[in-house]
Amino acid sequence: MNLPTTLSDLRVHGEHLLQFQVLGSTALRVQRLRNERKLGALRMGPDDVLAPPPRALARMQELMSRHYLEGRYANGVRKVAWVTSGAPWEPLEALGFFPVYPENHAALCGVRRRAEANCEEAEAHGYSRDLCSYARTDIGTVLSGETPVGRLPRPDLLVCCNNICQTVLYWYEVLAHHFDCPLVVIDTPFLYGEAQEHQVAYVRRQFDEELVPTAERVAGRTLDERELVRVMLEARDASQLWREVLDRSRHRPAPMTAFDGFLLMGPIVNLRGRRATTEFYRDLLAELDARVERGVGAVAHERYRVAWDNLPIWYRLSKLSKLLAGRGVNVVASTYTYAWGELAPLMDPTDPLGSGARVYLHPILNRSTGHKLEAMRTMVEGFSLDGVILHSDRSCKPYSLGQIDQRDQIVDTLGVPALLLEADHNDPRAWSEEQSVNRIEAFIEMLETAAS
Amino acid sequence: MHDTIPSRSGALAVAREQGRAIVAVLPYHYPRALLRAHRCHPIEVWGPPFEPGDLGALHFQAYTCGIVVKATSFLVREGFDRVDAVLVPHGCDALQGMGSVLGDFVAPTPPVLTFYPPRRARPADRAYLVEEIRALGRRLAEVSGHTPDEADWAEALAAEEAADAALADLYHRRGRLDVDDRRFYEVVRAREYLTAEDFTALAASLPEHDGAPDADGDVGLLLSGIVAEPLDLFDRLRAMGARVVADDLATGWRRVYPPSTLADPYERLADRLLAAPPDPTLGAPLDARAGLLVERLRASGARGLLIYDVTFCEPELFAVPVLRERVTAAGFGVLHVEHELGTTLPNQTLTRIEAFVETLR
Ligand code: SF4
Ligand code: SF4
Numbered sequence: 014m015n016l017p018t019t020l021s022d023l024r025v026h027g028e029h030l031l032q033f034q035v036l037g038s039t040a041l042r043v044q045r046l047r048n049e050r051k052l053g054a055l056r057m058g059p060d061d062v063l064a065p066p067p068r069a070l071a072r073m074q075e076l077m078s079r080h081y082l083e084g085r086y087a088n089g090v091r092k093v094a095w096v097t098s099g100a101p102w103e104p105l106e107a108l109g110f111f112p113v114y115p116e117n118h119a120a121l122c123g124v125r126r127r128a129e130a131n132c133e134e135a136e137a138h139g140y141s142r143d144l145c146s147y148a149r150t151d152i153g154t155v156l157s158g159e160t161p162v163g164r165l166p167r168p169d170l171l172v173c174c175n176n177i178c179q180t181v182l183y184w185y186e187v188l189a190h191h192f193d194c195p196l197v198v199i200d201t202p203f204l205y206g207e208a209q210e211h212q213v214a215y216v217r218r219q220f221d222e223e224l225v226p227t228a229e230r231v232a233g234r235t236l237d238e239r240e241l242v243r244v245m246l247e248a249r250d251a252s253q254l255w256r257e258v259l260d261r262s263r264h265r266p267a268p269m270t271a272f273d274g275f276l277l278m279g280p281i282v283n284l285r286g287r288r289a290t291t292e293f294y295r296d297l298l299a300e301l302d303a304r305v306e307r308g309v310g311a312v313a314h315e316r317y318r319v320a321w322d323n324l325p326i327w328y329r330l331s332k333l334s335k336l337l338a339g340r341g342v343n344v345v346a347s348t349y350t351y352a353w354g355e356l357a358p359l360m361d362p363t364d365p366l367g368s369g370a371r372v373y374l375h376p377i378l379n380r381s382t383g384h385k386l387e388a389m390r391t392m393v394e395g396f397s398l399d400g401v402i403l404h405s406d407r408s409c410k411p412y413s414l415g416q417i418d419q420r421d422q423i424v425d426t427l428g429v430p431a432l433l434l435e436a437d438h439n440d441p442r443a444w445s446e447e448q449s450v451n452r453i454e455a456f457i458e459m460l461e462t463a464a465s
Numbered sequence: 466m467h468d469t470i471p472s473r474s475g476a477l478a479v480a481r482e483q484g485r486a487i488v489a490v491l492p493y494h495y496p497r498a499l500l501r502a503h504r505c506h507p508i509e510v511w512g513p514p515f516e517p518g519d520l521g522a523l524h525f526q527a528y529t530c531g532i533v534v535k536a537t538s539f540l541v542r543e544g545f546d547r548v549d550a551v552l553v554p555h556g557c558d559a560l561q562g563m564g565s566v567l568g569d570f571v572a573p574t575p576p577v578l579t580f581y582p583p584r585r586a587r588p589a590d591r592a593y594l595v596e597e598i599r600a601l602g603r604r605l606a607e608v609s610g611h612t613p614d615e616a617d618w619a620e621a622l623a624a625e626e627a628a629d630a631a632l633a634d635l636y637h638r639r640g641r642l643d644v645d646d647r648r649f650y651e652v653v654r655a656r657e658y659l660t661a662e663d664f665t666a667l668a669a670s671l672p673e674h675d676g677a678p679d680a681d682g683d684v685g686l687l688l689s690g691i692v693a694e695p696l697d698l699f700d701r702l703r704a705m706g707a708r709v710v711a712d713d714l715a716t717g718w719r720r721v722y723p724p725s726t727l728a729d730p731y732e733r734l735a736d737r738l739l740a741a742p743p744d745p746t747l748g749a750p751l752d753a754r755a756g757l758l759v760e761r762l763r764a765s766g767a768r769g770l771l772i773y774d775v776t777f778c779e780p781e782l783f784a785v786p787v788l789r790e791r792v793t794a795a796g797f798g799v800l801h802v803e804h805e806l807g808t809t810l811p812n813q814t815l816t817r818i819e820a821f822v823e824t825l826r
Contacts, residue, residue: 139786139801143528143777175584179558182584183783186751190787198748200590202581202597203561205568211596218589382562383569407528410779414562417524418570 014091014109015233025089037082045075057313062338064311066273067304069297076293077279081121081162087111088166092232095168095188098282099176101199101373103248103365104225106286107241108232113165114283115188119150123327123439125161132440134159146408146439148184155191168192170231172224176201176379178411197227201373204380208371217370225366241365244286249360254294255281256354261301262345263396266310267318268301271347272334273311275325281353316341317460320392322348322385322419323404323412324438336450340457346396348388352377382415386422393427400430400460402453407437430459470651470667473508476658477547480506483660486549486609491536491563492691493556493715493746494582496598496734500552501621501661502613503605507552509657510536510544511716512806514694524566530777531806532691533559537567545574550608552601555581556746557780578604584748586739594735602731618730626724628661629737631668633721639710641673646709647699653717684825685710685766687758689788690773690781692716695808698773701815707822711765713758719744745780754784755791762797768825769798771818776803798825 017023048071055065087093091111096102098116105112122128128146131153136142138156140149154160171194173185182198189196199219202212225236255278261268269277277297280290304310319337321344326333337344356375361368377385389401401423403416416433423431434452437443471479477487485506492511500507512535521529521538540551551574553564568577580601583590606612613621635642635653642649652671656664684707693699693714702708712718725736743749743757762770770792774781782803789799800821802814 139789141782141785141803144779144782148783179561179584180779180783182748183745183751183780187783187787189750190752196750198585200584200748202583202593203555203565203579205565205579209600211593211600215583215589215593215596218592219587222589223587381569382565386569405526407526410529410558411561414525414529414559415566415569417526418566422570 015089022089025086029083029086029090033083033086038079041075041078041082044078045071048074062313062335063270064309064313067269067277067297067300069293069300070273070276072293072296073277073279076284076289080283084111084113084162084166085164092169093166094170094172094228094231096172097174097177097181097185099201099373099376099378100172100174101220101224101369103244103286103369104220104236104241105170105172105228106248107244108228108234108236110170110228110232111166112283113168115151115154115184116147117279117283118154118160118162118165119147119439120325120327122150122154122161124330126328126441127159127161128328128439129441131157131159132442142440144408145178145180145184146437146443148180148187149408150439151184152187155188168194170194170228171196172199172228173197174199174201174373176373176376178378178409180411195227195231197223199224199373201379204374204384206381208374212374213370216374217367220366220370242362245360245365245369246362247288247291248286249357249362251281251285251291251294252354252357252360254291254298256351256357258294258298258301259346259350259354261298261305264305265318265397266308266312266315267343267345267396268304268309268311270311270334270338271321271344271350272325272330274347274350275327275330278350278353310343312338312341312343314341315343317399317457317464318343318345318397319400319402319460320344320346320348320389320396320398321402321404322389322416323406324349324409326404326436326444327439328441329436329444333453336453337457342457342460344402346392346398348377348385348392351388378411382419385415386419389419389423390427393423393429398429399464400432400456402432402434402456404438405433405435407435407443408440409438430456430463432456470655471659471663473658476660476663477506477508479660479663480508487547488578488605488608489540489544489548489551491551491553491560492532493554493744494720494738494741495552495554495580496601496738497661498621498625498730499598499602499734500605501625502617502730503602504609504611504617505550505605506660507658508548510539511657511692512536512694513539514806515808516542524571525562528777529562530559530775532775533563535806537563537571540567540574541571548575550576550578550605552578552580555579557778559777559779576604576608578608582738582747591732591735591739594738595731598731598734622730622733624661624665628656628664628668629722630724631665632656635668635671636718636721638671638673643672643674645699645703647696647703649709650693650696650699650717656720657716682706683708684768684822686769686771686822686825687711687713687762687765687767688771688773689713689758690715691775691778692806693773694804694806695810697810701810702818702822705819705822706826707818710767711761713742713761715744715746718742745784751784751787752791755788758788759791759795759797762792762795767797769800769821771821772799772801774801774803776805 132149134153135149490507516535521534743754
């Protein structure tokens with residue numbers, strides 16, 4: 014935390030203390046307790062197609078709301094870093110940075126139906142409608158200041174890691190131009206096959222020569238190795254727990270849906286390395302275990318189990334979830350949510366930067382189309398799936414290119430139906446309700462035929 | 466001057482006669498002399514624009530850029546049968562998808578080699594790039610069965626650097642050359658497939674004006690983008706009273722690599738790639754790129770910037786608003802148009818360009 018040295022600093026710190034630490038946090042805690050009570054009291058009615066969401070959702074909402082609330086008062090109190098979702102966060106956490114994940118904020122805009130207006134703002138400034146809709150949402154937010162969270166803090170540092178796509182490189186160049194603050198690029202060569210030593214060494218060297226020194230300079234302090242180890246330990250434990258949470262859906266009926274997962278992943282993306290995050294996933298896991306024990310499924314009558322590939326369609330999350338559940342389809346697994354859990358075994362807290370170099374080279378999006386097919390194949394077998402929905406995401410090319418062949422291979426070699434569903438993760442203008450529902454209905458008929 | 470420039474097929478036959486393995490190379494940046502030292506010859510595949518794209522559409526969605534769809538189509542239809550390997554440098558998410566899909570799903574194919582140039586030019590990037598070039602060299606040795614010795618390296622570096630110098634010289638002499646834009650770019654783009662010697666001779670053969678060039682009344686443009694196809698574009702610009710006085714094209718000036726003085730061949734190749742003019746596919750910082758474009762607009766006498774982008778090209782599209790802001794602030798006109806890679810120019814595009822040229826008069 015920055016220490017106040019002037020009167021204006023004192024005012025900023027005072028606001029942070031009063032509005033965030035005292036009033037806001039208390040109100041959110043009270044809200045969470047109420048929500049937990051409400052969720053705990055919910056019972057599935059005869060007409061319900063979905064079980065009530067896990068009670069832990071209330072805690073997740075508190076964690077995320079608290080995070081965005083602190084963001085409003087963070088400038089001047091904590092150094093703020095805007096980072097990509099695959100960025101090596103742990104050294105920044107250990108240095109006390111406040112994180113902003115523009116992708117997560119964009120998704121929030123999507124869920125709250127604010128993305129379209131922000132995309133249009135970016136487009137009015139010349140950003141093509143063909144660009145990633147997260148990027149457009151974020152750039153639109155930056156240009157207009159419009160956000161459902163009240164206010165996003167200005168970055169003191171930008172960290173862009175291209176282990177999810179190259180798009181973020183161009184996007185963060187735009188942010189660097191706008192905010193005129195340091196931009197650290199962590200370049201992670203795409204892995205067409207196994208990682209080679211020179212690729213791992215390259216990433217490690219960028220940690221040592223770029224990320225840490227620049228972050229230390231901006232933070233005005235030196236990275237404490239013990240703190241880094243502690244953060245890495247928390248990050249690994251939370252990632253491991255998240256993976257276990259997702260794996261609970263191997264049970265039949267599955268205690269949660271991937272749509273729940275899309276929401277519950279908020280803390281592992283945004284608040285990795287904190288004790289509260291680890292505890293949250295421990296509680297969630299316990300709740301799911303209790304559901305498994307009682308045989309409670311997330312979908313009232315789970316008949317078909319499918320996987321979801323690619324990002325969610327944020328602005329249709331609830332509708333899609335109900336549509337599928339109403340036909341007995343539970344989306345029990347997703348390549349997207351797994352991305353934040355599958356790398357836990359690579360994390361070694363005794364060698365945070367060394368193991369981090371491997372971890373941050375290996376997200377599914379930095380690996381080949383064949384590897385992604387293999388991941389889906391493993392899911393089909395491990396989760397006893399009846400089919401796969403591949404969201405062909407118009408403005409996310411790295412995730413989508415390759416899906417035509419993946420779909421064909423799933424059908425041909427695994428013998429399960431696979432649907433290529435055309436949409437966009439955050440831009441509702443790319444969604445055609447009638448056409449999409451028809452395609453989903455046809456897919457469900459294929460599941461029925463295959464089962465009979 | 467050569468009246469007709471040899472075709473890609475002609476160049477391929479010449480390279481085969483010389484005992485070289487043929488490598489189809491996708492855009493953009495790769496160490497050309499490395500291929501030569503390994504007795505390989507690159508023939509670059511930029512679409513081609515006349516390719517229908519239907520076979521590519523079996524692998525890539527409709528929102529994929531034309532270069533990737535058409536190049537895939539072309540390779541599947543006839544390219545794979547004519548080459549010994551395919552090299553897909555990593556330049557963007559679309560090329561990443563292409564390299565991966567070709568390697569993982571499109572069979573049978575000749576070996577698919579990949580190459581990932583770094584997105585910055587820091588010491589760590591340099592050290593990585595040297596190793597990445599070495600790794601590519603090992604793959605090339607498997608393709609051609611040849612590992613270069615010192616003499617191979619000396620010969621390859623001399624020939625390719627002479628060709629690169631000839632390309633740089635073309636740009637240097639541009640104002641004095643007695644050729645129109647279409648011819649200029651036909652020659653520049655012959656670097657994509659001719660042997661180094663043939664390109665060097667071709668470039669040297671372009672005549673210069675006896676007296677002063679007589680294009681004073683023309684509106685000078687700086688043309689930016691990936692690829693200026695179809696070549697008709699240049700004829701149409703001439704008919705509008707405009708000419709291209711400088712470019713920022715991936716198929717042009719962005720591949721005028723400066724020379725290097727380093728002795729080790731791998732370090733030398735890395736040094737030259739890292740010194741390439743600013744290119745978003747190499748992660749060039751946006752503000753620096755915009756600043757340089759303004760300087761080049763001033764130095765070239767251009768009155769405006771024509772940004773001519775392939776549809777769905779993210780690396781280019783992201784930069785447009787900032788380029789527009791900086792270039793406009795410096796007092797130059799800017800027009801951004803997108804085109805589907807193809808053989809005809811839509812009237813609407815031409816009308817917009819014509820109106821733009823008028824405003825610059
Ligand atoms: S949605 Fe896709 S293109 Fe956009 S930032 Fe994420 S990975 Fe990149
Ligand atoms: S045109 Fe653009 S998107 Fe297509 S391959 Fe080239 S850089 Fe990539």
